[in-house]
Amino acid sequence: QSVLTQPPSVSGAPGQRVTISCTGSSSNIGSNYDVHWYQQLPGTAPKLLIYTNTNRPSGVPDRFSGSKSGTSASLAITGLQPEDESLFYCQSFDSVLNGVVFGGGTNLTVL
Amino acid sequence: EIQLVESGGGFVKPGGSLRLSCKGSGFSFPNVWMSWVRQSAGKGLEWIGRSKSETDGGTIDYAVFVQGRFIISRDESTNTLSLQMDSLKPEDSAVYYCTTDFYCSNEGCYAGTLGYWGQGALVTVSS
Numbered sequence: 133q134s135v136l137t138q139p140p141s142v143s144g145a146p147g148q149r150v151t152i153s154c155t156g157s158s159s160n161i162g163s164n165y166d167v168h169w170y171q172q173l174p175g176t177a178p179k180l181l182i183y184t185n186t187n188r189p190s191g192v193p194d195r196f197s198g199s200k201s202g203t204s205a206s207l208a209i210t211g212l213q214p215e216d217e218s219l220f221y222c223q224s225f226d227s228v229l230n231g232v233v234f235g236g237g238t239n240l241t242v243l
Numbered sequence: 244e245i246q247l248v249e250s251g252g253g254f255v256k257p258g259g260s261l262r263l264s265c266k267g268s269g270f271s272f273p274n275v276w277m278s279w280v281r282q283s284a285g286k287g288l289e290w291i292g293r294s295k296s297e298t299d300g301g302t303i304d305y306a307v308f309v310q311g312r313f314i315i316s317r318d319e320s321t322n323t324l325s326l327q328m329d330s331l332k333p334e335d336s337a338v339y340y341c342t343t344d345f346y347c348s349n350e351g352c353y354a355g356t357l358g359y360w361g362q363g364a365l366v367t368v369s370s
Contacts (some may be wrong), residue, residue: 162250166355168355170357177361177363178288178360179360180346180356180357183354183356185275187348187353189358223356231288231293231305231307232293234289234290235287237287
């Protein structure tokens with residue numbers, strides 16, 4: 133059971149928009165800790181996709197965007213492309229656990 | 244270019260020990276926080292612990308599940324982060340990643356995000 137809750141899977145057709153939610157609590161996202169997102173392609177290490185809630189590392193297309201509100205955060209992907217098929221994880225910090233916490237991961241399928 | 248290269252993975256029997264190493268380059272190793280994260284086959288990411296820089300106290304924080312079986316250390320002279328794992332169990336079988344606890348963009352460096360990852364070291368615990 134992950135501290136942050138993500139939907140196990142989402143899907144969309146090429147060109148469509150999808151969102152992935154990340155729900156936390158008052159001891160992590162709700163305590164104003166930043167949320168970060170990672171993308172993991174099959175057989176590879178996770179890669180930073182969004183940092184400090186809304187920022188994209190260089191090289192990440194602006195089709196990917198992050199937001200945060202209250203005890204939740206979201207990752208939006210517009211203009212879906214087949215190569216977007218991968219796993220996505222959200223991450224934050226938890227003050228009760230005094231450590232980094234992850235969501236369970238969301239598998240994106242491009243139909 | 245920031246790089247992290249892990250080594251030391253392998254096969255070990257239950258109850259055994261293994262030591263993973265992660266050599267960093269392209270950044271000022273003594274001044275940064277570093278973490279270990281693992282991923283069991285078909286499962287999600289699990290944070291193991293992190294080592295703070297000496298300038299920030301040099302303390303090490305662990306996830307609750309570690310329960311004293313794992314020890315994180317760092318050697319500033321060789322820019323190496325280590326993970327000593329003892330009393331290994333089959334459920335410890337996973338790919339182990341070392342990460343930096345920062346990301347640097349053209350505008351600056353941001354702490355708290357696992358910005359750079361190694362390629363991963365596979366650990367298999369089985370009799």
